[in-house]
Amino acid sequence: MSDLRTTVGVEPSYSMVEIGCGIGKDAITLTQILSDEGRYVGIDIIKPSIDWCQANIAKRHPNFSFLHFDVRDQLHNPNGTTSTLDIRVPVPAGSVDRIFLWSVFTHMLRPEIIHYMREFARILKPEGLVFATCFVYNDEVLATARKTDRTPWRLFFEHEHEPGCRINDPASPLSAVAFTQDALQSMVKASGLVFDRPVGQGVWSGLPGKHSQDVMVLRRRRRTWLGRLMGLK
Numbered sequence: 570m571s572d573l574r575t576t577v578g579v580e581p582s583y584s585m586v587e588i589g590c591g592i593g594k595d596a597i598t599l600t601q602i603l604s605d606e607g608r609y610v611g612i613d614i615i616k617p618s619i620d621w622c623q624a625n626i627a628k629r630h631p632n633f634s635f636l637h638f639d640v641r642d643q644l645h646n647p648n649g650t651t652s653t654l655d656i657r658v659p660v661p662a663g664s665v666d667r668i669f670l671w672s673v674f675t676h677m678l679r680p681e682i683i684h685y686m687r688e689f690a691r692i693l694k695p696e697g698l699v700f701a702t703c704f705v706y707n708d709e710v711l712a713t714a715r716k717t718d719r720t721p722w723r724l725f726f727e728h729e730h731e732p733g734c735r736i737n738d739p740a741s742p743l744s745a746v747a748f749t750q751d752a753l754q755s756m757v758k759a760s761g762l763v764f765d766r767p768v769g770q771g772v773w774s775g776l777p778g779k780h781s782q783d784v785m786v787l788r789r790r791r792r793t794w795l796g797r798l799m800g801l802k
């Protein structure tokens with residue numbers, strides 16, 4: 570949470586959406602930060618996590634809500650009945666100040682990431698921001714990760730899943746997924762978002778950084794005066 574606050578700021582009145590909220594680790598902290606004016610929506614695909622958050626957090630904090638989507642996912646919900654591509658985040662368009670995802674895009678492939686990013690472009694306020702952790706690789710990152718072995722999961726990304734995307738374990742492709750900067754850029758572009766700043770480096774690979782995983786901060790694309798004049802998006 571402190572990394573989220575330092576990186577993108579959180580104000581008591583903010584409307585916030587968290588994807589992959591798990592058992593409400595950050596939502597619990599946010600109950601102490603958001604005022605009655607603020608609002609939080611947490612989404613996850615593991616039903617017991619959402620049930621717990623509803624019973625223990627939302628019950629005491631009516632401006633907090635938790636939603637379960639029964640998405641099929643080899644790692645987190647293998648018997649799910651729908652797909653991430655069916656998710657429509659149920660908040661009004663242009664209403665959200667901050668969207669955040671810890672360790673969620675690190676377990677997701679390109680089509681699902683683009684879908685979520687398009688949803689973010691729809692629901693973000695014009696000045697809103699997305700904070701999303703990810704794994705970004707290049708030759709130096711891969712070489713350093715293999716040499717330093719900084720995490721308990723041997724995150725070496727030795728297997729190419731598709732150009733610009735590497736996975737750690739072919740038997741469990743979603744256990745850890747990494748992208749090149751170019752691949753991330755193309756997903757961001759396809760969604761109508763833009764990078765607000767360069768990706769913040771995480772220390773997971775053994776390179777120096779300010780975060781644990783790498784961090785993308787995204788915002789809506791600003792319309793130019795010419796675009797506005799011509800009614801373009």
Ligand SMILES: C[S@@+](CC[C@H](N)C(=O)[O-])C[C@H]1O[C@@H](n2cnc3c(N)ncnc32)[C@H](O)[C@@H]1O
Pocket residue numbers: 588589590591592594612613614615618640642645653670671672673676
């Ligand atoms: C590695 S856990 C991280 C949990 C939490 N964000 C944290 O940092 O402690 C990934 C979380 O994302 C959730 N998740 C996976 N796919 C998802 C999807 N398509 N939509 C929403 N949540 C998803 C998982 O159920 C899990 O709770």
